[in-house]
Amino acid sequence: MRLSSKTTTLLALAALIALAPLFFPSSYYFRVGSLIFVNGLAVTGLVVLTGYAGQISLGHAGFVGIGAYACALAPVHLGLNPIAAAVVGAALSGGIAWLVGRPILRLKGYYLAVASLGFGALVSMVLANEAQVTGGPDGMTVPDPGLRALLKSAGLDLSNSAFWYAFSGIVLVIGAWLALNLYHSPTGRALRALHGSEVAARTVGVDVAGFKLRAFVISAFYASLSGSLLALQNKFITPDVAGYMHSIELVTMTVLGGAGSVLGAICGAMILTTLPQVLTVFQEYEQVMLGLVMMLVMIFMRDGLLPSLSRKIRGRGK
Amino acid sequence: MSLLQIEGLGIDFGGLRAVHDVSFSLGAGEIVSVIGPNGAGKTTLFNMISGVYRPEHGRVRLAGEDVTGIEPHLLARRGLSRTFQNLQIFQAMTVLENAIAGHHLHEKGPVLADLLSLPSSRRRAAEAEASARMLLDRVGLGRAEAQEAGSLSYGALKRLEIARALALKPRVLLLDEPAAGCNAVETEEIDRLIAEVAAEGVAILLVEHDMKMVMRISNHIVVLDHGEKIAEGAPAKVSRDPRVIEAYLGPQVRETADAHG
Ligand SMILES: Nc1ncnc2c1ncn2[C@@H]1O[C@H](COP(=O)(O)OP(=O)(O)OP(=O)(O)O)[C@@H](O)[C@H]1O
Ligand SMILES: [Mg+2]
Numbered sequence: 001m002r003l004s005s006k007t008t009t010l011l012a013l014a015a016l017i018a019l020a021p022l023f024f025p026s027s028y029y030f031r032v033g034s035l036i037f038v039n040g041l042a043v044t045g046l047v048v049l050t051g052y053a054g055q056i057s058l059g060h061a062g063f064v065g066i067g068a069y070a071c072a073l074a075p076v077h078l079g080l081n082p083i084a085a086a087v088v089g090a091a092l093s094g095g096i097a098w099l100v101g102r103p104i105l106r107l108k109g110y111y112l113a114v115a116s117l118g119f120g121a122l123v124s125m126v127l128a129n130e131a132q133v134t135g136g137p138d139g140m141t142v143p144d145p146g147l148r149a150l151l152k153s154a155g156l157d158l159s160n161s162a163f164w165y166a167f168s169g170i171v172l173v174i175g176a177w178l179a180l181n182l183y184h185s186p187t188g189r190a191l192r193a194l195h196g197s198e199v200a201a202r203t204v205g206v207d208v209a210g211f212k213l214r215a216f217v218i219s220a221f222y223a224s225l226s227g228s229l230l231a232l233q234n235k236f237i238t239p240d241v242a243g244y245m246h247s248i249e250l251v252t253m254t255v256l257g258g259a260g261s262v263l264g265a266i267c268g269a270m271i272l273t274t275l276p277q278v279l280t281v282f283q284e285y286e287q288v289m290l291g292l293v294m295m296l297v298m299i300f301m302r303d304g305l306l307p308s309l310s311r312k313i314r315g316r317g318k
Numbered sequence: 319m320s321l322l323q324i325e326g327l328g329i330d331f332g333g334l335r336a337v338h339d340v341s342f343s344l345g346a347g348e349i350v351s352v353i354g355p356n357g358a359g360k361t362t363l364f365n366m367i368s369g370v371y372r373p374e375h376g377r378v379r380l381a382g383e384d385v386t387g388i389e390p391h392l393l394a395r396r397g398l399s400r401t402f403q404n405l406q407i408f409q410a411m412t413v414l415e416n417a418i419a420g421h422h423l424h425e426k427g428p429v430l431a432d433l434l435s436l437p438s439s440r441r442r443a444a445e446a447e448a449s450a451r452m453l454l455d456r457v458g459l460g461r462a463e464a465q466e467a468g469s470l471s472y473g474a475l476k477r478l479e480i481a482r483a484l485a486l487k488p489r490v491l492l493l494d495e496p497a498a499g500c501n502a503v504e505t506e507e508i509d510r511l512i513a514e515v516a517a518e519g520v521a522i523l524l525v526e527h528d529m530k531m532v533m534r535i536s537n538h539i540v541v542l543d544h545g546e547k548i549a550e551g552a553p554a555k556v557s558r559d560p561r562v563i564e565a566y567l568g569p570q571v572r573e574t575a576d577a578h579g
Contacts, residue, residue, distance in 0.1 A: 178433045185433075186427060203391075204482060206422050
């Protein structure tokens with residue numbers, strides 16, 4: 001039996017996540033791994049928005065911030081379990097994306113990029129300035145959802161970092177599964193069509209503004225859940241998650257790996273999450289490094305790392 | 319009653335009267351051609367009819383309903399479909415997917431069903447795919463279905479656009495130079511295809527520079543020059559109209575026409 005490319009991708013991803021811990025020298029690597037998955041999730045959302053639909057957002061960290069702070073605030077103010085709070089945060093992000101996106105996405109061109117930049121700045125400003133509610137720049141603690149304790153009582157005792165590695169890994173695989181389903185579906189086809197030619201998409205009946213909005217809302221869900229996961233595993237959150245730099249990081253990861261491919265973009269997330277951990281130069285000069293990566297990709301591999309490499313390998317096979 | 323009615327349509331670009339006061343109508347199963355020299359306003363006229371441009375003057379009626387200035391995707395729902403002179407292909411998709419994309423209105427459904435790949439979503443996609451395969455066979459691209467669309471020849475892409483437009487099951491089909499860049503064999507195939515589609519009752523509006531083809535398959539010809547309609551009628555009549563020969567075919571051709579006349 002020949003496996004579809006979707007199944008192969010998902011199997012490869014799941015196997016990588018499941019087997020990588022065998023090679024972890026210390027529990028610190030679980031921590032890096034779960035950070036990769038958290039970023040991978042947000043980046044998968046950007047694959048839908050940028051890779052499928054061809055729209056660029058420079059403010060998705062705003063949704064990451066909403067998802068993160070939902071997990072900190074909703075348990076305190078609404079008495080929700082932090083997991084339920086993540087769902088509420090995603091719904092809120094989706095709602096805001098819909099409201100913000102509706103007027104913007106009717107316009108053509110780069111309005112989304114510019115407007116989303118403003119949106120991200122707005123969210124991080126609110127988070128930093130509303131100190132009574134959000135703790136301001138000092139950040140907030142995030143309550144434990146009690147999942148690990150639940151597993152322990154069921155007989156599965158995982159260390160904190162191993163638990164969050166597994167949990168975010170599973171969420172990422174589900175996120176990738178949904179995004180890959182979408183790619184081959186009628187909706188995914190409409191998104192890719194409007195990416196290819198808006199005028200042709202319109203003449204075959206695609207409501208271009210409506211489909212861009214769908215992609216924007218979906219990607220906001222992903223970003224929000226990524227923020228929630230980050231808050232839950234760090235148990236602490238600061239307004240930086242919503243900041244401009246984080247938006248740029250996410251876009252660079254997407255572009256580096258290959259915006260059109262879920263697996264590629266997750267590879268991008270892996271590279272750019274790991275580099276600052278192993279190279280201190282990267283950490284110190286992050287802005288310069290991200291700019292450099294972006295330029296190199298644009299010059300040498302317009303389609304991103306993974307698609308370019310696989311084309312090269314296939315080309316040699318012929 | 320005519321299916322498509324154009325009444326006094328006009329648009330200016332800055333100071334340029336690109337199209338001015340053009341009227342004609344088109345019935346089911348008819349092939350009407352719009353001809354005229356380069357820059358006469360043919361494509362602009364198509365853009366206004368298909369909702370890509372909003373006309374500044376005049377009305378477009380589709381089956382009696384006023385659809386002037388309605389967005390292209392809403393016109394598509396009402397059964398109006400078109401191809402483009404400067405190809406508008408979904409380059410990054412395969413040939414098959416381009417043809418499936420033409421079935422958007424038939425295959426679209428709730429996003430959630432698509433995200434979860436529910437059976438309903440897969441069934442809609444599978445139906446569109448089966449129909450897309452038949453259309454590709456019909457335009458002679460069946461063997462190329464797995465290729466990336468960007469890799470096809472110009473003539474093949476023209477046919478792919480026709481297949482994609484037919485996927486809508488249109489009542490009115492606008493074809494902007496479908497045979498441009500095609501060799502004689504391909505032109506003949508397109509010629510036959512257009513006649514077949516018209517025979518099924520689709521109203522066809524055609525822009526084409528290949529005069530032999532236009533004269534052969536049109537029921538009616540509308541001649542534009544500098545944005546204005548200068549003549550219309552049956553092919554035989556239009557081809558003998560001195561104003562048309564002057565404007566469109568140029569003085570030399572007029573001499574030869576006189577010589578033959
Ligand atoms: N979007 C636009 N903005 C400004 N001017 C335009 C625009 N589109 C077309 N024009 C001008 O309007 C006139 C008519 O152009 P149009 O493309 O409709 O001609 P055409 O009859 O299709 O010509 P061809 O046979 O070369 O395709 C030309 O002078 C062209 O330069
Ligand atoms: Mg033209």
